[in-house]
Amino acid sequence: MINIQYQQRIESTLSMVPVGAVVSYGQLADLAGLPGKARLIAKYLKSSETQINWHRVIRSDGKIAFPENSEQANDQRRRLLSEGVLVTNNRVRMASFQWQPDMYTLLEKLRY
DNA sequence: CATCTGACCTAAT
DNA sequence: GATTAGGCCAGAT
Numbered sequence: 001m002i003n004i005q006y007q008q009r010i011e012s013t014l015s016m017v018p019v020g021a022v023v024s025y026g027q028l029a030d031l032a033g034l035p036g037k038a039r040l041i042a043k044y045l046k047s048s049e050t051q052i053n054w055h056r057v058i059r060s061d062g063k064i065a066f067p068e069n070s071e072q073a074n075d076q077r078r079r080l081l082s083e084g085v086l087v088t089n090n091r092v093r094m095a096s097f098q099w100q101p102d103m104y105t106l107l108e109k110l111r112y
Numbered sequence: 113c114a115t116c117t118g119a120c121c122t123a124a125t
Numbered sequence: 126g127a128t129t130a131g132g133c134c135a136g137a138t
Contacts, residue, residue: 001136002135002136003135006135024120024121025119025120025121026120026121026122029120036121036133036134037120037133037134037135038120038121038133038134039117039118039119039120039121039133039134039135040120040134040135040136041119041120042118042119042120043118043119043134043135043136045119046118046119047136054119057119058119059119059120059121060120060121060122061121064119065119065120066119072119076119114138115137115138116136116137116138117135117136117137117138118134118135118136120132120133120134121131121132121133122130122131122132122133123129123130123131123132124128124129124130124131125127125128125129125130
């Protein structure tokens with residue numbers, strides 16, 4: 001089980017990622033006030049099923065973290081495509097789709 | 113306490 | 126671009 005405070009920070013931040021955008025594990029950790037804890041994000045997503053916006057989290061190089069053509073990768077790709085996020089060769093163009101939050105709004109909402 | 117694991121990241125090559 | 130080495134750190138064993 002993951003620290004409840006970590007969990008709440010991660011969940012609230014993840015819930016703010018808009019349709020049509022993606023975040024990397026490390027970026028999400030940073031925005032959640034947990035710098036350097038990218039791997040914790042992965043552990044959290046793995047441990048807790050039924051997560052809102054889980055499919056919008058990908059690696060910093062734009063690749064879906066699951067092996068190409070795996071059941072989970074296909075599911076994630078399907079979800080991203082349905083939101084307008086292009087996925088080719090298991091990869092998303094970060095320059096086009098990476099979430100760039102308005103920090104003022106985000107900080108006001110999360111208060112870290 | 114020591115070691116291993118991983119839906120990771122960065123910089124260098 | 127792709128690959129690699131080293132770093133990273135909470136959890137599990």
